[in-house]
Amino acid sequence: MEQRYATSPEQIPGMDTAELRRRYLVEDLFAADEVRAVYTHHDRVVLVGVAPVTTTVPLPGFPEIRSDHFFEHREAGIVNVGGAGTITVDGAEYKVGTGSCLYVGRGAQDVTFGSAAAEDPARFYLFSAPAHTAYPTTLVEAGSGTVRELGDGVTSNRRTLNQYIHENGVRSCQVVMGVTTLHEGSMWNTMPAHTHDRRMEAYLYFDLPADARIVHLMGEPSQTRHLLVADGQAVISPSWSVHCGFGSASYSFVWAMAGENQSFDDMDGVPIAEMR
Numbered sequence: 001m002e003q004r005y006a007t008s009p010e011q012i013p014g015m016d017t018a019e020l021r022r023r024y025l026v027e028d029l030f031a032a033d034e035v036r037a038v039y040t041h042h043d044r045v046v047l048v049g050v051a052p053v054t055t056t057v058p059l060p061g062f063p064e065i066r067s068d069h070f071f072e073h074r075e076a077g078i079v080n081v082g083g084a085g086t087i088t089v090d091g092a093e094y095k096v097g098t099g100s101c102l103y104v105g106r107g108a109q110d111v112t113f114g115s116a117a118a119e120d121p122a123r124f125y126l127f128s129a130p131a132h133t134a135y136p137t138t139l140v141e142a143g144s145g146t147v148r149e150l151g152d153g154v155t156s157n158r159r160t161l162n163q164y165i166h167e168n169g170v171r172s173c174q175v176v177m178g179v180t181t182l183h184e185g186s187m188w189n190t191m192p193a194h195t196h197d198r199r200m201e202a203y204l205y206f207d208l209p210a211d212a213r214i215v216h217l218m219g220e221p222s223q224t225r226h227l228l229v230a231d232g233q234a235v236i237s238p239s240w241s242v243h244c245g246f247g248s249a250s251y252s253f254v255w256a257m258a259g260e261n262q263s264f265d266d267m268d269g270v271p272i273a274e275m276r
Helices: 009-014 017-024
Strands: 002-004 035-040 045-050 074-080 085-089 092-096 101-104 111-115 124-130 138-140 146-150 159-165 176-182 193-195 199-206 214-220 223-229 234-237 244-247 252-259 268-270
Touching (some): 017 223, 017 234, 035 234, 045 074, 045 234, 074 176, 092 101, 101 176, 124 199, 124 252, 199 214, 214 234
Parallel strands (some): 002 035
Antiparallel strands (some): 035 045, 045 124, 074 101, 074 124, 085 092, 085 111, 101 138, 146 159, 176 252, 193 268, 199 234, 199 252, 214 223, 214 244
């Protein structure tokens, strides 16, 4: 498990491209038959990538979170951004298709991941936060959460947003999670850009061609910076940072938050004309 300590907005002006990427971009989250994890001290969130190919892969405990098993005092939302796969939680098997989401609550002990076919392996993205109580493990099939249609083709940001784990959907202690898919011809996500000083957020971009990139904007509205992001890479977005971006090809992304509240609309919008 890699650890990344929290940062403040005052640090942004002094960072070059390499430092920005080291702090906020998670580049190598998925590796065949491995579990890779990043612990960010922004709201003590853990990002995990699991890519079972030739065998099932168990989720281990980590010394950094001081627990016998991963979910001893944590919860997580897990989205499959690869081929069809399965997640087994304490003996119960869940078939998790592409874009589907499984919530796993505090107290789960034995969690393993598998792929339906080695030639099209699953890629499981896990977003975890501390939890004070236990909610039941719940599967949400792709497209069957709370669906919101946002944006407009005229402004190149028409998108379908699926809310899976949220205050009016699958219950959790603090994790909020869903998947957004851009419509054909639209490239901008999350417009207008915004901050929500009460929650950190992470984006995991997927369904992006290998030769395409997302230009992800971050930083304070008056001190924006950018990251060039490839398929299967994640961005850590502190609560003080704006987050929006555009792609050179069509794509989807998993958004997930944790922090003070679970109100999806608790955000402070920043018109792009006011950004610098």
